Amino acid sequence: MKKLLLLMLVAFVAMSCEGPTGPQGPPGGAQKVYVGEYTIHDSDWESYLTEDGFVNYTYVFDDKNILEDYYIDGVAVGYIYLVDGQKNELKEPLPYTESYIDGAGKACTAHYTFDFMPGSIAFHIRTDSSRPKTPPTTTFQVVMTW
Template sequence: MKTIEKKQTITFRKISAFLLIIVAGIFASCEGPVGPPGMPGEDGYNFVGTTFEFTGDFTPGNNYQMFFNFEDNGFDPYESDVILAYILWTNEDGLDFWRPLPQTEYFPSGAILEYNFDFTGDIPNERIVDMSVFLGGDVDLASLSTDYTLDQTFRVVVVPSDFISLADVNANDLNSILNSSNIQLKSLGAIEPGSFIDTSLEIK
């Protein structure tokens, strides 16, 4: 009897080992492809954006409008990106105060001056081609003091749309964007207006 029991025990162990191999093979075959990497943690950045700054004049010669061509400057934002533009409104005690565009100035006469911006989207290619800042409103632009037209400085920030919707930032506050821990901003530096014939701006 002991010999038979020993043989039965050996047979049972062989069957168990065989079943374990089959089960392991089934689980291995059910394993899918590796998923995409998760979002960076607190020590990393979730988003990458681009910022640049330029100073220029609004004149009759450029139809009170300044342009920036992205492709000509080696910058290719997606059509889904968000463009935020700010004007340097004043400088007090060495501190710059930026206001988001559009920005409106009201005159005692009741006339209105508006600093505004727009951009051109190439939807089929999912790219943004260029942008411009311009003067508008019902005021006679030719009658404006040079305080409103010359040496006007703008800061432009281009960020992914998800950054605005997911990050805890206030798009109306430039510092909220610049100081966000969720984005790394690549700076193109200061640029200066180029030819208004080809509507491009050149990086310094």
């Protein structure tokens, strides 16, 4: 038993030794980040009717900070800011789906999404109601990395 323990100790010590430091790796590229916050007031949402008779909303911001590099080589993640019943701010990722009762008493959903291209960003609310509730003033955040 002692020989087995001694053999295991020697094997452990031999395996835990480090060799010489390897060559320097290639330099890494710095990751760049752009964070934009966008507030759409309740009266600024533009409504339109879909072929199915549902009312949807959209709003487009011109934003010269959104460059072609973000669009071609980047990743964008969007968030919506919500306020719960106790006035606590919550940040939910997009797409975000909300359930509610519309003006006709029907259970409905609203899907919040966004898209962008160089020079602009658009936010959308897609509903399944012909009488949706009016969208409130809403703030979004978009984080782009490239």
